Amino acid sequence: MKKFKLQIIFSCSILLPLISQASTPEAVNRTFIENYKDMVFASCITKAYKGNKDVEKDTGSSVSALKDWIDYDIDKSIDKEIVLINSYLSRNYFNPLAEREVKxxxxxxxxxxxxxxxxxxxxxxxxxxSNPNEKVAKD
Structure with a gap:
């Protein structure tokens, strides 16, 4: 039991510098509307690069975090977000010069x-x- 306690204390002492250097995302200081737009942007990237597990994991986690820093009507929003994202991703930005370089x-x-x-x-x-200019963190 004593050895186990020492292992826990040792583990905590190793992790303490990592924890104390961790930063808080700046989204808590942005307005709800800024965080909402960031969330939709991250959702767009997630959909655009579907199949890339690293991108999906990171942007998906960011979307989840951003939802915590927005006071909005998710029921009114979700379907419209999807339609908007799909409409932008379905645009044809064909460029023959770029296509020659990158098929x-x-x-x-x-x-x-x-x-x-x-x-x-x-x-x-x-x-x-409803309150686009409010923030999670009050000044």
Whole structure:
């Protein structure tokens, strides 16, 4: 039992520097509307790069975290988010010069950026967030 306690103390002492250096995501200091747009952008990236497990894991986790920092009507939002993401990802950004260099290039990241900066997303965000300029962290 004494050996077990020593192992726990030793493990904690090794992990303490890692824990104390961990940062808090800055999303807690952003407005609900900023976090909502970030969440939709991350969802777009997740869908665009479906099949890439590393991207899916990271962006999916980020989407989940961002949902905790937004006060919005998820029931009103989810279907509209999906439609909006699909409409941007289905755009044809064909560029013959780029296609010569990289076959099958789709510019999905660019499409997600265009969605992120779009009036469509701004309009949706304002419909589903009752207090868009509020933050989780109060100043």
């Amino acid at each position: 099958g290039i789709k510019f999905d990241f660019l499409k997600c950026l265009d969605l992120y900066h779009s009036k469509d997303l701004e309009t949706l965000a304002r419909k589903v967030i």
